[in-house]
Amino acid sequence: MAENNNSEKEKKYLLEHDRPNCIGCGACVAVAPEHWDMNDDGKADILHGKNRKDEWQEKEISEEEFKVNMEAAESCPVNVIHLKRLKDNEKLI
Numbered sequence: 001m002a003e004n005n006n007s008e009k010e011k012k013y014l015l016e017h018d019r020p021n022c023i024g025c026g027a028c029v030a031v032a033p034e035h036w037d038m039n040d041d042g043k044a045d046i047l048h049g050k051n052r053k054d055e056w057q058e059k060e061i062s063e064e065e066f067k068v069n070m071e072a073a074e075s076c077p078v079n080v081i082h083l084k085r086l087k088d089n090e091k092l093i
């Protein structure tokens with residue numbers, strides 16, 4: 001029923017960006033332009049992400065959005081992109 005259709009869209013992961021430590025290389029934008037963009041200040045932003053008080057950014061994403069963001073995280077030369085599973089807060093990268 002509708003639950004099956006919704007499961008792919010259900011938010012299961014937290015995408016996080018340690019923005020203060022981003023060096024603005026643009027790799028994440030090249031890999032996942034639908035989730036990342038370059039800001040005029042030379043650093044990347046999570047598109048439609050939330051800015052936190054600690055200056056990190058975050059966005060909840062679904063299973064279908066996970067793979068490309070994992071690729072973006074793996075492409076980041078300074079490892080400032082992180083993914084957590086929401087249900088148990090397990091850090092995946």
Ligand code: SF4
Pocket residue numbers: 017021022023024025026027028029043044075076077078079080081
């Ligand atoms: S790949 Fe990492 S360092 Fe490069 S712009 Fe993206 S978040 Fe910043």
